[in-house]
Amino acid sequence: MALDIDGTLTAVGSNDISPAVKAAITRVTEHGTKVVLCTGRSLIGTTPIAAQVPASFAVCSNGAVWWDPVSAEVVKRTTFEPGPTIEALRALLPDSVFAVEQTGVGNLSLGEFLPGDLWGVTTSATFDEIAAIRTPRLVMRWLDRTPPELSFAVKDLELPGIEWSVDHTEAWLTAVPPNTTKGTALDELSRELGIDPRDALAIGDGSNDVEMLEWAGLGVAMGQAPATVRAVADEVAPTVLEDGAAQVLTRFFPA
Structure with missing residues (x-):
């Protein structure tokens, strides 16, 4: 069972999981x-969420970082060079700010994010400092803009050498290494575990969940998910505010 966090188990940006979930x-x-x-x-x-539920595994950073909650070890970490992507986005989107993940620590940031945007310790850096490292995850916020504005601005954008997605709740773009998605990570992990994807259930609400929902035998979109996400799902659950994930799971595992 593959479960998204923000918008599925919790409200976006929150660490609070309801008792029902x-x-x-x-x-x-x-x-x-x-x-x-x-x-x-x-x-x-991810770790504050893993501390609250008995998860067997965690696939973080849209599939780029795999973590074993039992051993508390990173078992896989895929990286890329963020410099070319930052250059392309800076040219297209003035007033955008960037951060690259330092796994288990926090982020290096180019520009100032809003309070609560980033997890862990955030350290300011220059473009050259950020471009010189490899990272599993690059995030960009377009300040004072809306998600529809960002989606329209990047609709024809080509960013070779990465996978990227746009959030539907904030003007926020996430980039990860090529051929890395939640779906590809789950496919590889399920093979290692000897689990047929047809026996998997996945629940999510964002554009970065599309490949995951398509991969699973039963893909469920949360009720507040954008139409494009709901369209690829096998069914639609109630919203996160209605504990939609709990309602789906209870169908298969009643109290």
């Missing part, structure tokens, strides 16, 4: 089902 996830694991947290969050943003 916690209880439902616990019932799932008590039946022997493996629960994988599958999120665009960095590892340091």
